[in-house]
Amino acid sequence: MNKIPSSASKLSFERPLVTVDVVIFAIQNEQFTVLLTRRPAVSSDPFPGLWALPGGFLDVLQDHTLLDCAIRKLKDKTGVETSYLEQLGSWGGDKRDPRGWSVTQAYFALINVKQEIDQKQVRGSTETAWFAVDDALRKRLAFDHTQILSAAIDRVRSKVEYTSLPAFLMEEAFTLPQLQRVYEVVLGRPMDKSAFRRRMLDADFLEAVGLIDGSLGRSAMGYRIKNRVTAVTFPRTFRASE
Protein backbone atom coordinates (compact mmCIF):
# COMPACT_ATOMS: atom_id res chain seq x y z
CA MET A 1 0.00 0.00 0.00
CA ASN A 2 1.28 3.37 -0.96
CA LYS A 3 0.87 5.61 2.07
CA ILE A 4 2.57 8.59 0.53
CA PRO A 5 -0.03 11.03 -0.78
CA SER A 6 0.69 12.17 -4.29
CA SER A 7 -2.28 14.47 -4.75
CA ALA A 8 -1.35 16.30 -1.61
CA SER A 9 -3.68 19.12 -2.55
CA LYS A 10 -6.71 16.94 -1.86
CA LEU A 11 -5.38 15.39 1.31
CA SER A 12 -4.53 18.77 2.71
CA PHE A 13 -8.17 19.81 2.49
CA GLU A 14 -9.47 20.85 5.84
CA ARG A 15 -11.13 17.84 7.40
CA PRO A 16 -14.40 18.03 9.32
CA LEU A 17 -14.82 16.81 12.90
CA VAL A 18 -16.16 13.26 12.95
CA THR A 19 -18.25 11.93 15.81
CA VAL A 20 -20.42 8.90 16.48
CA ASP A 21 -23.64 9.17 18.49
CA VAL A 22 -25.71 6.27 19.74
CA VAL A 23 -29.41 6.46 20.51
CA ILE A 24 -29.87 3.81 23.18
CA PHE A 25 -33.39 2.55 23.72
CA ALA A 26 -34.76 0.33 26.45
CA ILE A 27 -38.03 -0.50 28.14
CA GLN A 28 -38.28 0.70 31.75
CA ASN A 29 -41.41 0.56 33.90
CA GLU A 30 -43.55 -0.22 30.87
CA GLN A 31 -42.21 2.87 29.12
CA PHE A 32 -40.18 3.27 25.96
CA THR A 33 -37.10 5.15 27.14
CA VAL A 34 -33.85 6.58 25.81
CA LEU A 35 -30.53 7.25 27.51
CA LEU A 36 -29.18 10.81 27.60
CA THR A 37 -25.98 12.24 29.03
CA ARG A 38 -25.43 15.71 30.33
CA ARG A 39 -22.87 17.94 28.60
CA PRO A 40 -20.12 19.20 30.89
CA ALA A 41 -21.06 22.48 32.56
CA VAL A 42 -17.80 24.06 31.40
CA SER A 43 -18.91 27.12 29.52
CA SER A 44 -16.14 26.83 26.99
CA ASP A 45 -17.62 23.55 25.70
CA PRO A 46 -20.53 23.69 23.27
CA PHE A 47 -24.00 23.42 24.83
CA PRO A 48 -22.80 23.29 28.45
CA GLY A 49 -25.15 21.55 30.85
CA LEU A 50 -27.63 20.43 28.20
CA TRP A 51 -28.75 16.84 27.74
CA ALA A 52 -27.37 15.10 24.68
CA LEU A 53 -27.16 11.72 23.03
CA PRO A 54 -24.24 9.61 24.21
CA GLY A 55 -21.43 9.88 21.72
CA GLY A 56 -18.22 11.60 20.94
CA PHE A 57 -15.24 11.82 18.68
CA LEU A 58 -14.14 8.96 16.54
CA ASP A 59 -10.73 7.78 17.67
CA VAL A 60 -8.68 6.80 14.64
CA LEU A 61 -6.21 4.93 16.82
CA GLN A 62 -8.70 2.96 18.88
CA ASP A 63 -11.58 2.33 16.46
CA HIS A 64 -11.01 0.16 13.41
CA THR A 65 -14.44 0.85 11.93
CA LEU A 66 -17.43 3.09 12.55
CA LEU A 67 -19.29 0.18 14.10
CA ASP A 68 -16.39 -0.43 16.49
CA CYS A 69 -16.67 3.15 17.60
CA ALA A 70 -20.43 2.84 18.19
CA ILE A 71 -19.89 -0.35 20.18
CA ARG A 72 -17.29 1.42 22.28
CA LYS A 73 -19.60 4.37 23.03
CA LEU A 74 -22.39 1.99 23.98
CA LYS A 75 -20.13 0.04 26.30
CA ASP A 76 -18.73 3.19 27.91
CA LYS A 77 -22.16 4.49 28.84
CA THR A 78 -23.98 1.30 29.74
CA GLY A 79 -21.52 -1.53 30.14
CA VAL A 80 -23.57 -3.39 27.55
CA GLU A 81 -21.50 -5.45 25.15
CA THR A 82 -24.15 -7.16 23.12
CA SER A 83 -27.28 -5.66 21.73
CA TYR A 84 -29.03 -4.86 18.52
CA LEU A 85 -27.14 -2.01 16.85
CA GLU A 86 -28.18 -0.43 13.56
CA GLN A 87 -26.91 2.50 11.57
CA LEU A 88 -29.42 5.32 11.55
CA GLY A 89 -27.84 7.96 9.34
CA SER A 90 -25.41 10.84 9.17
CA TRP A 91 -25.87 14.46 9.95
CA GLY A 92 -23.24 16.89 8.81
CA GLY A 93 -22.90 20.58 8.19
CA ASP A 94 -20.99 23.73 8.91
CA LYS A 95 -23.50 24.95 11.49
CA ARG A 96 -24.25 21.98 13.70
CA ASP A 97 -21.21 22.34 15.97
CA PRO A 98 -19.83 25.77 16.94
CA ARG A 99 -16.32 24.28 16.80
CA GLY A 100 -16.56 23.85 13.03
CA TRP A 101 -17.76 21.63 10.18
CA SER A 102 -18.80 18.35 11.76
CA VAL A 103 -20.34 15.05 10.75
CA THR A 104 -21.92 12.61 13.11
CA GLN A 105 -22.70 9.00 12.34
CA ALA A 106 -25.77 8.06 14.35
CA TYR A 107 -26.56 4.50 15.41
CA PHE A 108 -29.40 3.21 17.48
CA ALA A 109 -29.22 0.36 19.97
CA LEU A 110 -31.95 -1.73 21.54
CA ILE A 111 -30.90 -3.16 24.87
CA ASN A 112 -32.60 -4.90 27.76
CA VAL A 113 -31.81 -3.00 30.87
CA LYS A 114 -32.56 -5.55 33.55
CA GLN A 115 -29.75 -7.95 33.04
CA GLU A 116 -27.16 -5.80 31.46
CA ILE A 117 -26.77 -2.38 32.97
CA ASP A 118 -24.11 -2.43 35.60
CA GLN A 119 -23.21 1.02 36.83
CA LYS A 120 -19.80 -0.17 37.98
CA GLN A 121 -18.97 -0.92 34.38
CA VAL A 122 -19.82 2.56 33.23
CA ARG A 123 -16.73 4.59 32.51
CA GLY A 124 -16.26 8.22 33.30
CA SER A 125 -18.24 10.39 35.62
CA THR A 126 -20.65 12.01 33.15
CA GLU A 127 -24.19 12.16 34.41
CA THR A 128 -26.59 9.93 32.47
CA ALA A 129 -30.31 9.29 32.85
CA TRP A 130 -33.17 7.49 31.14
CA PHE A 131 -36.15 9.45 29.82
CA ALA A 132 -39.43 8.43 28.26
CA VAL A 133 -38.88 9.09 24.57
CA ASP A 134 -41.61 11.69 24.32
CA ASP A 135 -40.21 13.60 27.29
CA ALA A 136 -36.73 13.48 25.76
CA LEU A 137 -38.14 14.88 22.51
CA ARG A 138 -39.62 17.84 24.32
CA LYS A 139 -36.30 18.76 25.97
CA ARG A 140 -33.83 21.15 24.49
CA LEU A 141 -30.95 18.88 23.50
CA ALA A 142 -27.42 19.77 22.47
CA PHE A 143 -26.45 20.07 18.79
CA ASP A 144 -29.10 18.71 16.39
CA HIS A 145 -29.77 15.82 18.72
CA THR A 146 -33.50 16.42 18.87
CA GLN A 147 -33.61 15.85 15.14
CA ILE A 148 -31.49 12.72 15.40
CA LEU A 149 -33.54 11.36 18.29
CA SER A 150 -36.72 12.04 16.38
CA ALA A 151 -35.38 10.17 13.36
CA ALA A 152 -34.40 7.25 15.59
CA ILE A 153 -37.84 7.06 17.17
CA ASP A 154 -39.49 7.23 13.76
CA ARG A 155 -37.24 4.50 12.45
CA VAL A 156 -37.90 2.20 15.37
CA ARG A 157 -41.65 2.81 15.42
CA SER A 158 -41.95 2.22 11.73
CA LYS A 159 -39.87 -0.97 11.85
CA VAL A 160 -41.86 -2.23 14.80
CA GLU A 161 -44.90 -2.28 12.53
CA TYR A 162 -43.44 -4.99 10.35
CA THR A 163 -40.44 -6.56 12.09
CA SER A 164 -39.51 -8.46 15.21
CA LEU A 165 -37.31 -5.60 16.49
CA PRO A 166 -38.97 -5.31 19.93
CA ALA A 167 -37.75 -8.78 20.77
CA PHE A 168 -34.30 -7.22 21.20
CA LEU A 169 -35.65 -5.10 24.04
CA MET A 170 -36.57 -8.25 25.98
CA GLU A 171 -34.66 -10.16 28.58
CA GLU A 172 -34.67 -13.84 27.68
CA ALA A 173 -36.60 -15.96 28.16
CA PHE A 174 -39.75 -13.93 27.62
CA THR A 175 -43.38 -14.81 27.08
CA LEU A 176 -45.64 -13.76 24.22
CA PRO A 177 -47.82 -11.58 26.49
CA GLN A 178 -44.68 -9.77 27.65
CA LEU A 179 -43.55 -9.25 24.07
CA GLN A 180 -46.98 -7.98 23.16
CA ARG A 181 -46.82 -5.43 25.97
CA VAL A 182 -43.53 -4.15 24.56
CA TYR A 183 -45.03 -3.78 21.10
CA GLU A 184 -47.90 -1.88 22.66
CA VAL A 185 -45.63 0.38 24.67
CA VAL A 186 -43.47 1.27 21.68
CA LEU A 187 -46.36 1.84 19.32
CA GLY A 188 -48.62 3.39 21.90
CA ARG A 189 -51.69 1.41 21.00
CA PRO A 190 -53.26 -1.90 22.07
CA MET A 191 -53.09 -4.94 19.83
CA ASP A 192 -55.27 -7.98 19.46
CA LYS A 193 -53.85 -10.95 21.33
CA SER A 194 -54.87 -13.63 18.88
CA ALA A 195 -53.57 -11.84 15.79
CA PHE A 196 -50.37 -10.95 17.60
CA ARG A 197 -49.63 -14.52 18.65
CA ARG A 198 -50.38 -15.93 15.24
CA ARG A 199 -48.05 -13.45 13.63
CA MET A 200 -45.12 -14.00 15.99
CA LEU A 201 -45.34 -17.77 15.87
CA ASP A 202 -45.89 -17.93 12.11
CA ALA A 203 -42.77 -15.80 11.58
CA ASP A 204 -40.78 -18.65 13.07
CA PHE A 205 -38.07 -16.61 14.77
CA LEU A 206 -38.83 -17.80 18.31
CA GLU A 207 -37.85 -20.96 20.06
CA ALA A 208 -39.87 -22.29 23.02
CA VAL A 209 -37.71 -22.94 26.09
CA GLY A 210 -40.26 -24.08 28.66
CA LEU A 211 -42.99 -22.68 30.85
CA ILE A 212 -42.42 -19.59 32.98
CA ASP A 213 -44.48 -19.02 36.13
CA GLY A 214 -46.04 -15.65 36.59
CA SER A 215 -47.09 -14.47 40.03
CA LEU A 216 -50.71 -14.64 39.01
CA GLY A 217 -52.76 -16.79 36.68
CA ARG A 218 -51.69 -19.42 34.21
CA SER A 219 -48.01 -19.98 33.40
CA ALA A 220 -46.88 -18.89 29.96
CA MET A 221 -44.47 -20.44 27.49
CA GLY A 222 -41.05 -18.83 27.51
CA TYR A 223 -39.28 -18.10 24.25
CA ARG A 224 -35.92 -16.97 23.03
CA ILE A 225 -34.84 -15.50 19.71
CA LYS A 226 -33.43 -18.09 17.32
CA ASN A 227 -31.03 -15.68 15.64
CA ARG A 228 -29.98 -12.57 17.51
CA VAL A 229 -28.28 -10.94 14.56
CA THR A 230 -31.14 -9.64 12.46
CA ALA A 231 -34.80 -8.88 12.96
CA VAL A 232 -37.43 -10.77 11.00
CA THR A 233 -39.64 -8.95 8.53
CA PHE A 234 -43.32 -9.87 8.60
CA PRO A 235 -45.22 -10.27 5.34
CA ARG A 236 -47.51 -7.36 6.19
CA THR A 237 -47.68 -4.34 8.38
CA PHE A 238 -49.70 -4.41 11.58
CA ARG A 239 -53.06 -2.74 11.22
CA ALA A 240 -53.21 -3.02 7.48
CA SER A 241 -56.79 -1.85 7.89
CA GLU A 242 -57.75 1.74 8.75
Next chain:
Amino acid sequence: MNKIPSSASKLSFERPLVTVDVVIFAIQNEQFTVLLTRRPAVSSDPFPGLWALPGGFLDVLQDHTLLDCAIRKLKDKTGVETSYLEQLGSWGGDKRDPRGWSVTQAYFALINVKQEIDQKQVRGSTETAWFAVDDALRKRLAFDHTQILSAAIDRVRSKVEYTSLPAFLMEEAFTLPQLQRVYEVVLGRPMDKSAFRRRMLDADFLEAVGLIDGSLGRSAMGYRIKNRVTAVTFPRTFRASE
Protein backbone atom coordinates in the same frame (compact mmCIF):
# COMPACT_ATOMS: atom_id res chain seq x y z
CA MET B 1 -20.97 31.15 19.65
CA ASN B 2 -17.62 30.41 21.19
CA LYS B 3 -15.26 29.37 18.45
CA ILE B 4 -12.24 29.00 20.66
CA PRO B 5 -11.77 25.38 21.64
CA SER B 6 -11.14 24.90 25.33
CA SER B 7 -10.72 21.14 25.31
CA ALA B 8 -8.07 21.49 22.66
CA SER B 9 -6.92 17.96 23.33
CA LYS B 10 -10.06 16.56 21.73
CA LEU B 11 -10.04 18.86 18.76
CA SER B 12 -6.45 18.02 18.03
CA PHE B 13 -7.37 14.36 17.56
CA GLU B 14 -6.36 13.14 14.15
CA ARG B 15 -9.36 13.50 11.87
CA PRO B 16 -10.34 10.90 9.28
CA LEU B 17 -10.76 11.64 5.59
CA VAL B 18 -14.40 12.36 4.75
CA THR B 19 -15.90 11.68 1.36
CA VAL B 20 -19.36 11.49 -0.19
CA ASP B 21 -20.25 8.91 -2.83
CA VAL B 22 -23.42 8.82 -4.89
CA VAL B 23 -24.89 5.70 -6.45
CA ILE B 24 -26.74 7.05 -9.47
CA PHE B 25 -29.40 4.79 -10.96
CA ALA B 26 -31.35 5.15 -14.17
CA ILE B 27 -33.24 3.04 -16.67
CA GLN B 28 -31.55 2.70 -20.05
CA ASN B 29 -32.72 0.43 -22.86
CA GLU B 30 -35.07 -1.38 -20.53
CA GLN B 31 -32.19 -2.09 -18.16
CA PHE B 32 -31.59 -1.01 -14.59
CA THR B 33 -28.23 0.78 -14.79
CA VAL B 34 -25.75 2.59 -12.59
CA LEU B 35 -23.19 5.28 -13.38
CA LEU B 36 -19.50 4.59 -12.69
CA THR B 37 -16.41 6.73 -13.13
CA ARG B 38 -12.91 5.57 -13.83
CA ARG B 39 -10.17 6.34 -11.31
CA PRO B 40 -7.25 8.29 -12.74
CA ALA B 41 -4.56 6.01 -14.12
CA VAL B 42 -1.90 7.77 -12.07
CA SER B 43 -0.26 5.00 -10.09
CA SER B 44 0.24 7.18 -7.05
CA ASP B 45 -3.53 7.45 -6.57
CA PRO B 46 -5.37 4.62 -4.89
CA PHE B 47 -6.95 2.02 -7.21
CA PRO B 48 -5.64 3.60 -10.45
CA GLY B 49 -7.72 2.85 -13.52
CA LEU B 50 -10.47 0.97 -11.68
CA TRP B 51 -14.15 1.81 -11.95
CA ALA B 52 -15.64 3.49 -8.90
CA LEU B 53 -18.78 5.21 -7.70
CA PRO B 54 -18.89 8.92 -8.43
CA GLY B 55 -17.83 10.84 -5.36
CA GLY B 56 -14.98 12.53 -3.63
CA PHE B 57 -13.88 14.64 -0.75
CA LEU B 58 -16.23 16.78 1.20
CA ASP B 59 -15.31 20.43 0.73
CA VAL B 60 -15.85 22.27 4.00
CA LEU B 61 -15.72 25.61 2.23
CA GLN B 62 -18.13 24.82 -0.58
CA ASP B 63 -20.59 22.39 1.01
CA HIS B 64 -22.86 23.59 3.79
CA THR B 65 -24.28 20.14 4.53
CA LEU B 66 -23.69 16.53 3.54
CA LEU B 67 -26.71 16.67 1.25
CA ASP B 68 -25.28 19.75 -0.48
CA CYS B 69 -22.15 17.79 -1.15
CA ALA B 70 -24.10 14.86 -2.61
CA ILE B 71 -26.09 17.23 -4.82
CA ARG B 72 -22.84 18.78 -6.02
CA LYS B 73 -21.32 15.40 -6.91
CA LEU B 74 -24.48 14.41 -8.76
CA LYS B 75 -24.49 17.63 -10.74
CA ASP B 76 -20.78 17.38 -11.58
CA LYS B 77 -21.15 13.94 -13.09
CA THR B 78 -24.53 14.17 -14.76
CA GLY B 79 -25.62 17.78 -14.97
CA VAL B 80 -28.78 16.69 -13.15
CA GLU B 81 -30.07 19.19 -10.64
CA THR B 82 -33.26 17.58 -9.52
CA SER B 83 -33.81 13.97 -8.68
CA TYR B 84 -34.71 11.64 -5.88
CA LEU B 85 -31.76 11.53 -3.48
CA GLU B 86 -31.68 9.40 -0.34
CA GLN B 87 -29.01 8.70 2.23
CA LEU B 88 -27.86 5.11 2.03
CA GLY B 89 -25.37 4.79 4.87
CA SER B 90 -21.80 5.32 5.96
CA TRP B 91 -18.78 3.15 5.56
CA GLY B 92 -15.72 3.97 7.59
CA GLY B 93 -12.58 2.26 8.76
CA ASP B 94 -8.84 2.33 8.90
CA LYS B 95 -8.42 -0.08 5.99
CA ARG B 96 -10.79 1.10 3.30
CA ASP B 97 -8.51 3.77 1.86
CA PRO B 98 -4.73 3.28 1.67
CA ARG B 99 -4.30 6.98 2.44
CA GLY B 100 -5.65 6.52 5.96
CA TRP B 101 -8.75 6.28 8.15
CA SER B 102 -11.64 7.33 5.94
CA VAL B 103 -15.40 7.61 6.13
CA THR B 104 -17.71 7.85 3.19
CA GLN B 105 -21.31 8.95 3.30
CA ALA B 106 -23.14 7.14 0.54
CA TYR B 107 -26.29 8.45 -1.13
CA PHE B 108 -28.30 7.01 -3.96
CA ALA B 109 -30.07 8.96 -6.67
CA LEU B 110 -32.81 7.96 -9.09
CA ILE B 111 -32.76 10.01 -12.25
CA ASN B 112 -34.42 9.86 -15.62
CA VAL B 113 -31.74 9.93 -18.21
CA LYS B 114 -33.64 10.97 -21.28
CA GLN B 115 -34.42 14.53 -20.43
CA GLU B 116 -31.68 15.36 -18.05
CA ILE B 117 -28.25 14.17 -19.03
CA ASP B 118 -26.40 16.83 -20.95
CA GLN B 119 -22.77 15.95 -21.49
CA LYS B 120 -21.82 19.57 -21.97
CA GLN B 121 -22.91 20.21 -18.41
CA VAL B 122 -20.62 17.55 -17.04
CA ARG B 123 -17.56 19.01 -15.39
CA GLY B 124 -14.08 17.63 -15.61
CA SER B 125 -12.71 15.09 -17.98
CA THR B 126 -13.08 11.90 -15.95
CA GLU B 127 -14.40 8.99 -17.94
CA THR B 128 -17.89 7.87 -16.91
CA ALA B 129 -20.14 5.12 -18.19
CA TRP B 130 -23.44 3.41 -17.44
CA PHE B 131 -23.53 -0.31 -16.62
CA ALA B 132 -26.33 -2.76 -15.99
CA VAL B 133 -26.34 -3.11 -12.21
CA ASP B 134 -25.52 -6.81 -12.27
CA ASP B 135 -22.55 -6.21 -14.57
CA ALA B 136 -21.31 -3.43 -12.30
CA LEU B 137 -21.53 -5.77 -9.33
CA ARG B 138 -19.33 -8.31 -11.05
CA LYS B 139 -16.58 -5.77 -11.76
CA ARG B 140 -13.70 -5.11 -9.45
CA LEU B 141 -14.45 -1.65 -8.11
CA ALA B 142 -12.21 0.74 -6.17
CA PHE B 143 -12.32 0.91 -2.36
CA ASP B 144 -15.29 -0.93 -0.84
CA HIS B 145 -17.54 0.31 -3.61
CA THR B 146 -18.79 -3.13 -4.52
CA GLN B 147 -20.19 -3.43 -1.02
CA ILE B 148 -21.75 0.02 -1.20
CA LEU B 149 -23.23 -0.62 -4.62
CA SER B 150 -24.61 -3.92 -3.42
CA ALA B 151 -26.25 -2.21 -0.43
CA ALA B 152 -27.73 0.43 -2.73
CA ILE B 153 -29.21 -2.17 -5.07
CA ASP B 154 -30.63 -4.11 -2.14
CA ARG B 155 -32.14 -0.96 -0.70
CA VAL B 156 -33.76 0.06 -3.98
CA ARG B 157 -35.04 -3.42 -4.82
CA SER B 158 -36.54 -3.85 -1.40
CA LYS B 159 -38.19 -0.44 -1.43
CA VAL B 160 -39.55 -1.08 -4.89
CA GLU B 161 -41.56 -3.93 -3.39
CA TYR B 162 -43.65 -1.57 -1.31
CA THR B 163 -43.14 2.00 -2.49
CA SER B 164 -43.61 4.20 -5.53
CA LEU B 165 -39.83 4.74 -5.91
CA PRO B 166 -39.62 3.64 -9.57
CA ALA B 167 -41.79 6.59 -10.52
CA PHE B 168 -38.70 8.74 -9.96
CA LEU B 169 -36.92 6.90 -12.75
CA MET B 170 -39.59 8.00 -15.24
CA GLU B 171 -39.72 10.95 -17.53
CA GLU B 172 -43.05 12.74 -17.13
CA ALA B 173 -45.66 12.26 -18.31
CA PHE B 174 -45.59 8.47 -18.24
CA THR B 175 -48.22 5.78 -18.65
CA LEU B 176 -49.05 2.95 -16.27
CA PRO B 177 -47.78 0.30 -18.69
CA GLN B 178 -44.46 2.17 -18.89
CA LEU B 179 -44.26 2.37 -15.11
CA GLN B 180 -45.05 -1.31 -14.84
CA ARG B 181 -42.19 -2.11 -17.23
CA VAL B 182 -39.82 -0.18 -14.95
CA TYR B 183 -41.00 -2.10 -11.89
CA GLU B 184 -40.44 -5.32 -13.82
CA VAL B 185 -36.97 -4.29 -14.97
CA VAL B 186 -35.84 -3.33 -11.47
CA LEU B 187 -37.29 -6.39 -9.79
CA GLY B 188 -36.48 -8.76 -12.63
CA ARG B 189 -39.86 -10.44 -12.69
CA PRO B 190 -43.18 -9.92 -14.48
CA MET B 191 -46.19 -8.49 -12.65
CA ASP B 192 -49.89 -8.79 -13.17
CA LYS B 193 -51.31 -5.80 -15.00
CA SER B 194 -54.61 -5.61 -13.19
CA ALA B 195 -53.17 -5.86 -9.69
CA PHE B 196 -50.46 -3.38 -10.61
CA ARG B 197 -52.87 -0.76 -11.88
CA ARG B 198 -55.21 -1.11 -8.94
CA ARG B 199 -52.33 -0.64 -6.56
CA MET B 200 -50.85 2.41 -8.24
CA LEU B 201 -54.17 4.19 -8.64
CA ASP B 202 -55.40 3.32 -5.15
CA ALA B 203 -52.22 4.77 -3.66
CA ASP B 204 -53.35 8.13 -5.00
CA PHE B 205 -49.91 9.58 -5.78
CA LEU B 206 -50.49 10.02 -9.52
CA GLU B 207 -52.31 12.71 -11.40
CA ALA B 208 -53.74 12.12 -14.86
CA VAL B 209 -52.57 14.66 -17.39
CA GLY B 210 -54.21 13.47 -20.59
CA LEU B 211 -53.87 10.72 -23.15
CA ILE B 212 -50.53 9.87 -24.70
CA ASP B 213 -50.36 8.27 -28.13
CA GLY B 214 -48.16 5.27 -28.50
CA SER B 215 -46.91 4.21 -31.90
CA LEU B 216 -49.05 1.13 -31.78
CA GLY B 217 -52.39 0.22 -30.23
CA ARG B 218 -54.65 2.14 -27.94
CA SER B 219 -53.48 5.43 -26.40
CA ALA B 220 -52.73 5.36 -22.71
CA MET B 221 -53.45 7.86 -19.97
CA GLY B 222 -50.39 9.90 -19.03
CA TYR B 223 -49.64 10.59 -15.40
CA ARG B 224 -47.32 12.69 -13.32
CA ILE B 225 -46.31 12.40 -9.66
CA LYS B 226 -48.35 14.61 -7.36
CA ASN B 227 -45.51 15.14 -4.88
CA ARG B 228 -41.95 14.66 -6.10
CA VAL B 229 -40.39 14.86 -2.66
CA THR B 230 -41.17 11.50 -1.12
CA ALA B 231 -42.19 8.09 -2.33
CA VAL B 232 -45.51 6.59 -1.28
CA THR B 233 -45.58 3.44 0.84
CA PHE B 234 -48.10 0.81 -0.19
CA PRO B 235 -50.09 -1.04 2.49
CA ARG B 236 -48.54 -4.36 1.51
CA THR B 237 -45.58 -5.78 -0.29
CA PHE B 238 -45.91 -7.02 -3.85
CA ARG B 239 -46.20 -10.76 -4.06
CA ALA B 240 -47.35 -11.27 -0.49
CA SER B 241 -48.05 -14.83 -1.61
CA GLU B 242 -45.38 -17.39 -2.55
Next chain:
DNA sequence: ATAATAGTGTCTCTCAGACACTATTAA
Protein backbone atom coordinates in the same frame (compact mmCIF):
# COMPACT_ATOMS: atom_id res chain seq x y z
C1' DA C 1 -61.08 -7.22 -39.77
C1' DT C 2 -56.82 -7.81 -37.32
C1' DA C 3 -53.01 -6.99 -34.39
C1' DA C 4 -51.49 -4.57 -30.78
C1' DT C 5 -51.87 -2.31 -26.88
C1' DA C 6 -54.78 -0.17 -22.76
C1' DG C 7 -57.81 -0.97 -19.35
C1' DT C 8 -61.79 -3.67 -16.43
C1' DG C 9 -64.43 -7.31 -13.83
C1' DT C 10 -64.54 -11.04 -11.01
C1' DC C 11 -63.06 -15.12 -8.55
C1' DT C 12 -60.17 -16.92 -5.05
C1' DC C 13 -56.79 -17.12 -1.48
C1' DT C 14 -54.31 -15.34 2.31
C1' DC C 15 -53.93 -13.10 6.31
C1' DA C 16 -55.05 -9.42 9.85
C1' DG C 17 -58.71 -7.80 13.08
C1' DA C 18 -62.47 -8.86 16.10
C1' DC C 19 -64.07 -11.35 19.64
C1' DA C 20 -65.90 -15.14 22.03
C1' DC C 21 -64.32 -19.19 23.65
C1' DT C 22 -61.36 -22.70 26.53
C1' DA C 23 -57.18 -23.75 29.74
C1' DT C 24 -54.28 -23.29 33.71
C1' DT C 25 -52.76 -21.32 37.85
C1' DA C 26 -52.93 -19.33 42.85
C1' DA C 27 -55.60 -17.91 46.58
Next chain:
DNA sequence: TTAATAGTGTCTGAGAGACACTATTAT
Protein backbone atom coordinates in the same frame (compact mmCIF):
# COMPACT_ATOMS: atom_id res chain seq x y z
C1' DT D 1 -65.06 -21.25 43.18
C1' DT D 2 -63.24 -17.14 41.60
C1' DA D 3 -60.02 -13.94 39.64
C1' DA D 4 -56.40 -13.53 36.75
C1' DT D 5 -53.81 -14.66 33.19
C1' DA D 6 -52.53 -17.73 28.86
C1' DG D 7 -53.89 -19.50 24.82
C1' DT D 8 -57.45 -21.12 20.75
C1' DG D 9 -61.18 -21.16 17.14
C1' DT D 10 -63.84 -19.03 13.89
C1' DC D 11 -66.00 -15.32 11.27
C1' DT D 12 -65.29 -11.37 8.37
C1' DG D 13 -63.23 -8.09 5.39
C1' DA D 14 -59.40 -6.03 2.68
C1' DG D 15 -56.50 -6.51 -0.75
C1' DA D 16 -53.20 -9.12 -3.97
C1' DG D 17 -52.82 -12.69 -7.73
C1' DA D 18 -54.88 -14.89 -11.68
C1' DC D 19 -56.97 -14.45 -15.77
C1' DA D 20 -60.59 -13.74 -18.92
C1' DC D 21 -62.92 -10.06 -20.58
C1' DT D 22 -63.80 -5.33 -23.08
C1' DA D 23 -61.97 -0.82 -25.31
C1' DT D 24 -59.35 1.92 -28.47
C1' DT D 25 -56.02 2.75 -31.91
C1' DA D 26 -53.36 2.21 -36.55
C1' DT D 27 -52.97 -0.47 -40.61
